[in-house]
Amino acid sequence: MNFENLKPQVISILSEEHVERDVKLKNLCQFLSDNVDYYNWVGFYFANQDNRTLHLGPYVGAETDHTVIPFGKGICGQVAESNANFVVPDVSAQDNYIACSFTVKSEIVVPLFVDGVNIGQIDIDSHVIDPFTEADERFLEFVNEQVAKLF
Numbered sequence: 817m818n819f820e821n822l823k824p825q826v827i828s829i830l831s832e833e834h835v836e837r838d839v840k841l842k843n844l845c846q847f848l849s850d851n852v853d854y855y856n857w858v859g860f861y862f863a864n865q866d867n868r869t870l871h872l873g874p875y876v877g878a879e880t881d882h883t884v885i886p887f888g889k890g891i892c893g894q895v896a897e898s899n900a901n902f903v904v905p906d907v908s909a910q911d912n913y914i915a916c917s918f919t920v921k922s923e924i925v926v927p928l929f930v931d932g933v934n935i936g937q938i939d940i941d942s943h944v945i946d947p948f949t950e951a952d953e954r955f956l957e958f959v960n961e962q963v964a965k966l967f
């Protein structure tokens with residue numbers, strides 16, 4: 817996977833004129849899911865700092881019951897508190913994990929910072945074990961830097 821080739825398209829999806837932010841984010845999720853074969857569920861969660869909860873935003877992939885996740889719960893909730901990337905090579909080895917589907921084997925969550933504040937995250941589930949490398953982390957950090965410009 818050559819992430820460098822995907823970067824210009826990420827920028828162009830997010831800079832489309834007359835397209836609402838949530839539609840751009842959904843288009844971005846679709847693009848990532850279509851172009852990286854092990855990105856099987858791609859979505860955004862956004863933080864409500866007052867309630868200390870994460871709320872599901874645009875996503876593509878299987879429907880999920882987990883539309884609201886308390887800070888601290890699951891991989892997503894832990895990233896809301898840690899402000900750090902969380903790569904899970906094998907979800908079955910995690911105690912604090914919220915299962916969406918038995919088909920999900922691994923997960924990566926990368927926080928989304930706007931002006932230094934963690935306002936949410938991109939969350940990606942994969943149906944294969946241990947697919948994510950540092951290249952995914954760097955690429956998704958790039959993606960989130962571009963997304964941050966919409967806020």
Ligand code: SME
Nearest residue numbers: 880890891892913914916
């Ligand atoms: N597995 C996540 C929950 C969100 S779903 O992957 C869409 C977690 O443990 O936080």
